[in-house]
Amino acid sequence: MYQFSEHSQEFQARLQTFMDEHIFPNEDQYAQHLHHTDNRWAPIPLMDELKTKAREAGLWNLFVPPGLAQFADHDGMSNLDYAPLAEMMGRVLWSPEVFNCNAPDTGNMEVLMKYGTEAQQEQWLTPLLAGELRSSYAMTEPQVASSDATNVELRIERDGDEWVLNGRKWFITNAMYERTKIFIVMGKSDPENENRHKQQSQVLVPKSTPGLELIRPLTTLGYDDAPLGHAELLFTDVRVPLENILLGEGRGFEIAQGRLGPGRIHHCMRLIGIAQRSLELACVRAEARTTFGRALSQHQSVREEISRCFSEIEMARLLVLKTCARMDELGAKGAMDLIAASKTSVPIMMQQVIDRCMQIHGAGGLTEDYCMAEGFNYARWCRQADGPDQVHQMALGKMIIKRYSNG
Structure with missing residues (x-):
């Protein structure tokens, strides 16, 4: 079992409080703004209000690792310690921006931290870290x-x-x-x-x-x-x-390889969050709805689907945590096999989990009334983003064959 540091546990508690007080209660307001705005690409006033609250709460740039802590207002967060935080943020897909932890900005900021000149950092990294652009x-x-x-x-x-x-x-x-x-x-x-x-x-x-x-x-x-x-x-x-x-x-290919490794794992972390939330909603739904004289939760098929969801979320979470621990120990390059395994396994498993939860919600599961349809879309495009599954499977297969065949 992986143990999170006291530093991470403290941030988990603070982040959970913030999510409960400021994120979940504002989901409808966020959606309503997009439904009624004349310009869907303009900044959302609610987002700016929440960003101010997040900075005041010290929940800002949580993705920054210890080796780059000079760019953060905290001591830096290891991949393992960041995983539960990203999972919590992933329960509401727009919320990572509230904490300046959204893709692709996190990856771009890391590129500028690692590879940017002082002038490039001053012009672009500083305002990115401040959430100004x-x-x-x-x-x-x-x-x-x-x-x-x-x-x-x-x-x-x-x-x-x-x-x-x-x-x-x-x-x-x-x-x-x-x-x-x-x-x-x-x-x-x-x-x-x-x-x-x-x-x-x-x-x-x-x-x-x-x-x-x-x-x-x-x-x-x-x-x-x-x-x-x-x-x-x-x-x-x-x-x-x-x-x-x-x-x-x-040096472009080198930069791409250095940038995409952590980003792939961040997507997996967030996907686990939206899948976990979908499972919890499905359990509530299964108890609240009745068919053929008994609650959905009493039907064997529903129980089996819930069981599969729980098991796959746990498997995905453990794989991601193992990957994070390896990255912390050996760096992204030393964890290439586990990064590839996570990237090719977690999105499709979470897609299947969310799909089952949508099914338990009936037609409602396809609508914006719940988080699942958008979560399904996120899981599906993650199978293309940062390289399609097949490319990573090909590279991972080659690596594993060589490892065990002494080839």
């Missing part, structure tokens, strides 16, 4: 299989003292949000390099840069994830200074 990570492209990151075609070419970007990106989270001001863009800067993992670079592109065009918002299973959104982008002769490059030319 938001960011996007532009990697996926519509015209190539982006599951192989070396396929990216957006060109990054040097012209004097500037980088010039041309290409297209899509499913770029946060891009529609009016508060998003900076994109981290991955593209091909050296396509002829014999090492295909050194052909890419990543550069910082302010959203206001001429030539950067938001083509359209995209949906996942009909959800537009407002006010953050997922967008298709077009870069046409977009020019940024040479100093906007991250880490150095040809």
Whole structure:
């Protein structure tokens, strides 16, 4: 059994109180705003109010690890200690932003912490840590299989003292949000390099840069994830200074690998939270509804489904905690096998859990009256985000075969 530190336990208690007092009571108000606003991509006043309360409560930037604690207002949180906090936030899918712990900003902030220059950190990291602006990570492209990151075609070419970007990106989270001001863009800067993992670079592109065009918002299973959104982008002769490059030319693939490992686990943590909440709601529903003369909870099939949900949530949680402990001990690279196992197992298990809970709720489970439909959508797109399951399964299978065959 994994033991959380006193530091984590203290934050868990404080976060639970905050969720009970400020998040759950405001779910309807948050939803109503999106239903009645004329601009779905504008900041939500309620979010700003809650952010102020979260900062005052000391529940801010909880994702920052101990090694980067100089960027936080606390001593840093190990992956293991952060897991239950992210799970709690995951029970309400929009709540991580309240605590400045939402994707893709957490990953982008870590990139800037690890790889940014002092000037880049001052211009972009400081306001991101303060929650004053938001960011996007532009990697996926519509015209190539982006599951192989070396396929990216957006060109990054040097012209004097500037980088010039041309290409297209899509499913770029946060891009529609009016508060998003900076994109981290991955593209091909050296396509002829014999090492295909050194052909890419990543550069910082302010959203206001001429030539950067938001083509359209995209949906996942009909959800537009407002006010953050997922967008298709077009870069046409977009020019940024040479100093906007991250880490150095040809280091883009390296940055991507360093960024995506922790992010994959954060998604798994949050998914466990929404699945756990769905299970609890299903149990309440099973006791409250009657069919054929007895409560749903008395039917064997319902009990079996509840049993499967409980077991799969526990399995997912233990796998994530083991992965976190390994990451804390050996770093993301040393935990690649468990990260891949979590990434390919947790989203699909939680998708199945949420699906069963939706079924127990009947037609209501498909509606916005409950958290489950949106949670199902989140679980489903997590199976594509940060690399589709098949790519990680292929890499993990190769790793395991080599480990046990001495090949």
